[in-house]
Amino acid sequence: MAQEQAIIRLEELEKRYDLGGEAEVRALRGIDLVVRPGSYVAIMGPSGSGKSTMLNLIGCLDRPTSGRYFLGGTDVSAMPDDELSEARGSGIGFIFQSYNLIAQLTVIENIQVPLLYQGKDLDAAHDHCVQLAQTVGLGDRLHHRPNQLSGGQQQRVAIARSLVNDPLLILADEPTGNLDSRTGVEVLELIDQLNARGKTIVLVTHDERIATRAHRVIHMKDGLIEREIVNRPEPSQG
Amino acid sequence: MKLTSFPFFSTIRLGIKSLLLHKLRSVLTMLGIIFGVCSVIAMLAIGEGASYQAQEEIKKLGSQNIILRSLKPVDDANRADAGRGTSLEYGLTYDDGARIQATVPGVIRVLPIRIIRENVRFARSSVACQILGTLPTYQAIVGLDIVKGRFLAETDDLNQDNVCTVTEGLAGRLFAFQDPLLQSIKINSFYYRVVGVVRERNMPEQRTQPGKTEGEPLDNNVYIPLSTARSRFGETLVRRRAGSIEMERVQLHQMTVQMRDVAAVEAADPQIKGLLDRFHKQNDYETIVPLQLLRQAEQTKRIFNIVLGSIAAISLLVGGIGIMNIMLATVTERTREIGIRRALGAKRRHITVQFLVETVVLSIGGGLVGVVLGIMVPFVVSRVTDMPTIVTPWSVLLAFSISGAVGIVFGLYPAKAAAKLDPIEALRHE
Numbered sequence: 268m269a270q271e272q273a274i275i276r277l278e279e280l281e282k283r284y285d286l287g288g289e290a291e292v293r294a295l296r297g298i299d300l301v302v303r304p305g306s307y308v309a310i311m312g313p314s315g316s317g318k319s320t321m322l323n324l325i326g327c328l329d330r331p332t333s334g335r336y337f338l339g340g341t342d343v344s345a346m347p348d349d350e351l352s353e354a355r356g357s358g359i360g361f362i363f364q365s366y367n368l369i370a371q372l373t374v375i376e377n378i379q380v381p382l383l384y385q386g387k388d389l390d391a392a393h394d395h396c397v398q399l400a401q402t403v404g405l406g407d408r409l410h411h412r413p414n415q416l417s418g419g420q421q422q423r424v425a426i427a428r429s430l431v432n433d434p435l436l437i438l439a440d441e442p443t444g445n446l447d448s449r450t451g452v453e454v455l456e457l458i459d460q461l462n463a464r465g466k467t468i469v470l471v472t473h474d475e476r477i478a479t480r481a482h483r484v485i486h487m488k489d490g491l492i493e494r495e496i497v498n499r500p501e502p503s504q505g
Numbered sequence: 506m507k508l509t510s511f512p513f514f515s516t517i518r519l520g521i522k523s524l525l526l527h528k529l530r531s532v533l534t535m536l537g538i539i540f541g542v543c544s545v546i547a548m549l550a551i552g553e554g555a556s557y558q559a560q561e562e563i564k565k566l567g568s569q570n571i572i573l574r575s576l577k578p579v580d581d582a583n584r585a586d587a588g589r590g591t592s593l594e595y596g597l598t599y600d601d602g603a604r605i606q607a608t609v610p611g612v613i614r615v616l617p618i619r620i621i622r623e624n625v626r627f628a629r630s631s632v633a634c635q636i637l638g639t640l641p642t643y644q645a646i647v648g649l650d651i652v653k654g655r656f657l658a659e660t661d662d663l664n665q666d667n668v669c670t671v672t673e674g675l676a677g678r679l680f681a682f683q684d685p686l687l688q689s690i691k692i693n694s695f696y697y698r699v700v701g702v703v704r705e706r707n708m709p710e711q712r713t714q715p716g717k718t719e720g721e722p723l724d725n726n727v728y729i730p731l732s733t734a735r736s737r738f739g740e741t742l743v744r745r746r747a748g749s750i751e752m753e754r755v756q757l758h759q760m761t762v763q764m765r766d767v768a769a770v771e772a773a774d775p776q777i778k779g780l781l782d783r784f785h786k787q788n789d790y791e792t793i794v795p796l797q798l799l800r801q802a803e804q805t806k807r808i809f810n811i812v813l814g815s816i817a818a819i820s821l822l823v824g825g826i827g828i829m830n831i832m833l834a835t836v837t838e839r840t841r842e843i844g845i846r847r848a849l850g851a852k853r854r855h856i857t858v859q860f861l862v863e864t865v866v867l868s869i870g871g872g873l874v875g876v877v878l879g880i881m882v883p884f885v886v887s888r889v890t891d892m893p894t895i896v897t898p899w900s901v902l903l904a905f906s907i908s909g910a911v912g913i914v915f916g917l918y919p920a921k922a923a924a925k926l927d928p929i930e931a932l933r934h935e
Contacts, residue, residue: 328848328928349852356850367845367932371526383515384850428849 273337274436274467275302275325280334280344282320282490294320296490297334304435306501307459307468309478312487318471319440321487325469326359326438327351339435356384360429360466362458364441366421368413368428374400375409378428385432392431399427403457419450426457430466437461439470443477455480516855520862523839534831535871537824538908542875543882545817545904546896550883552813553900554893556806563802565648566795569767571774573597573760577753578787595789596755601781605762609776611769612762616646619734620758621742625727626691627679634675634725636692638734646763647705654686654701661700662730667737669697674724676702690727695737697729770796818907824871825911832864832919843923844931853924860923864916865909872908876901 282295294317302308312318323329324336327343330351336344343354361367368377378396379389400406403423405416413421422442429437439458443451459480462468470481478484484496524531566572575596602615619638624631643649644656652673661668669690676685676699689696705724729737742753762777764770774794781790836843843856879901883894 323929326848328932349854352847352850352852355848361848363932367841367848369842369845371523380846381849384846384852384855389515432850 272303273301274304274339275300275469276335276337277301277325278335278337280321280324280331280336282317282324282329283332293490295324295331298490298492300485300492302467302469303501304467305462305465306483307462307481308470309481309484310469310471310487311473311475311478311484312493316487317490318487320490322438322440322469322471325436326361327354352384356381357432358434358436360432360434360437362422362425362429362437362439362442364444366413366418366425366445368421368424370413373410373412374405374416374424377413377424378431381428381432396427396431399430400424402430403427417450418446419453422446422450422454423457426454426461430461434466436467436469439468441472442470443472443474451477516858516862517866519859520866523835524863524866530831531867534828535867535874537827538821538868538871538911539824539875539878541817541821541824541911542872542904542908543878544820545814545907546876546879546900547882547886547894548813548817549810549900549903550879550894550896551886551892552806552809553895553897554883554887556802556809557895558893559802560799560806563795563798566793566798567646567648567761567763568796568799569764569770570646570795571762571764571770571777572793572795573601573762573777573781574791574793575755575758576789576791578789593752594754595787597757597760597781597790598784599756601784602757602760604780604784605760605777608780609762609773611765611773613765614642614646614763616640616642616761616763617731617757618643618759618761619731619738619756621734621738623692623738625675625679625725627688630679632675632678632725634692634727636727636729636734636738638729638731638738640731643728644703646761649703649705652702652704654699656701656703657728657730662732665732665736666730667695667697667733668700668730670701670703670728671699672724672726673702673704675726678725692727693737697727703728767796770794817904821904821907821911824908825868825915828864828867828912829915829919832860832916833922835863836860836919836923839923840926840931840934843926844928844934847926847928848932856924856926857917857920860920861913861916864920865912868908868912868916872905875908876905879904 277298277300280295280298280300281293284292284294286292296317298321310318310321320329324331327338327346328351330346331344334344335342338354338358341354343351346354369380372380375393375396378399379392382389382392382396397406397409400409403426405420405423405427408416408420413424416424422445437458442458443454446454455477458468458470468481470477472478479498482497482499482501484498486493486495577593578595597617599617602617606612606615616639621636621638623634623636625634625636637643639657640662641657641659644651649656654670656670657668660666671679671685671690679685679690680688685699685702689698691697705726740754740756742755743750762773764773771794774792774797778792846856846859880896883896886892887894
């Protein structure tokens with residue numbers, strides 16, 4: 268039953284990079300982690316601790332060398348490339364440090380990109396996309412290009428984009444790293460709101476203050492979970 | 506696995522959008538294809554036009570005809586004799602015609618022609634002409650259009666009448682403002698009544714005429730009955746040249762053998778040669794088989810087309826390489842975008858299709874412009890140079906489909922390269 272309740276379940280997850288010859292980097296050395304739906308988890312750690320590698324694995328952008336990863340109850344650790352794409356597209360929303368918007372597309376078009384690969388009708392989804400843009404406060408900038416927006420606005424477009432397929436899980440990789448503290452707070456508040464509406468959030472950060480917003484903070488070191496701090500109780504499952 | 510339907514139109518829209526983002530680059534890339542397609546169509550059109558002209562002329566000689574022509578033998582001994590004033594006897598004879606008619610299967614009729622070069626006089630004007638002594642069937646076999654009056658008739662030949670039919674050009678030169686049908690012309694010491702004006706259907710300038718002098722109008726033909734020609738001119742032609750008299754005895758200058766059908770022509774050609782060679786000790790005649798000429802012309806055309814086509818195809822190939830080059834650069838430039846799309850759920854084939862669509866749009870777009878130019882260029886060429894050009898639909902189709910194929914073939918590699926990128930690596934790309 269516990270397996271059904273976990274949106275993310277990592278079992279003995281390892282990731283090794285073969286650098287040719289004898290050299291080998293063990294980025295993850297056996298991670299066990301369970302994230303329940305609706306919780307907000309922050310991952311912290313110095314660079315090289317394996318937190319980005321873990322986020323890539325959780326985001327289905329990469330496959331573990333060994334161990335298992337269940338996303339919403341499905342084992343995705345050995346899925347072929349196409350199915351991983353499917354899992355990313357339909358189940359996960361990404362928020363990146365550098366926003367990663369497509370430069371030649373407008374705000375509304377950027378929000379629509381994930382729909383494209385789910386084979387959804389863009390015209391039918393148009394109102395939904397506009398609504399998302401309004402939610403993040405960009406209802407009046409639908410036809411602007413990313414280079415006409417400020418960093419905070421761009422990150423809010425990325426947040427709207429991450430929501431368009433209504434995923435259960437949202438992964439944020441240093442979402443405020445490129446923002447000044449005031450806009451950073453605005454973005455973080457948006458993320459808080461998402462969590463309040465039931466989205467599971469996994470956030471990677473350097474900043475202790477940001478991490479305090481999460482239910483749990485996981486500290487990583489040398490490819491292992493060093494310690495785990497519970498800030499506040501996770502929402503109970505019904 | 507859920508098979509997601511393909512966002513086909515939005516992919517094309519996206520492709521065009523990304524191409525428009527770099528207008529100059531896209532146009533320059535397209536130029537290779539434009540010139541390639543244009544040159545394929547234009548070159549084939551020029552080749553086709555050139556061979557068409559030759560073929561039309563050969564066709565007018567009649568594909569079911571075999572033409573025999575008397576030749577002055579190239580023989581030193583004879584030439585020395587002729588120089589001393591004795592007459593030189595050579596060429597086709599009436600007997601040859603009768604033998605062909607009697608022995609070669611499939612012959613409908615043999616049309617004998619005597620050709621005499623003489624001045625024709627009317628009133629005060631005198632025009633150097635070619636007098637053709639022939640039978641009434643000439644009109645049907647060679648192809649004459651009656652402009653006025655009639656051609657020679659059977660009775661003219663039977664009665665050895667002094668009647669003649671003249672070509673349109675000659676009529677214009679002799680009887681400027683008078684009705685030719687009311688006039689008589691004088692050749693040597695005899696008058697011939699004009700009974701008709703005709704126009705030769707096969708362009709007369711294409712027919713090599715014996716003893717043709719340059720700078721002379723080519724359609725000054727006078728047709729008289731064969732029997733009349735025989736009795737009025739005899740068989741010995743005397744030509745006075747500076748210091749010497751040249752005499753030739755030639756019965757017939759030309760014979761056109763009309764065969765039952767095209768199939769009989771090729772069988773009959775060696776038979777006629779074999780038959781005539783028994784009676785002709787020297788090589789004093791030639792045979793012209795329009796059908797074979799036509800085949801040769803077609804063969805030449807094919808080679809011509811292949812050569813021109815391959816030159817043009819090479820330029821298409823170069824255009825394709827240009828597209829591939831640019832697309833590879835584009836893939837590198839847009840690595841980040843590929844990473845983003847992959848992270849947002851794009852499968853490899855989505856990325857492949859996205860880039861393939863761009864190359865295909867480039868090459869098809871270039872192909873379309875190339876087709877338009879390729880149709881215009883031959884038109885301009887024929888206007889400027891007077892050279893006939895024919896744009897055949899198949900050459901347009903060929904060039905266009907090659908341009909499409911070039912887009913797919915040369916687009917596939919960059920598109921595959923784009924799809925193969927690791928999403929994490931691509932996302933990290935600056």
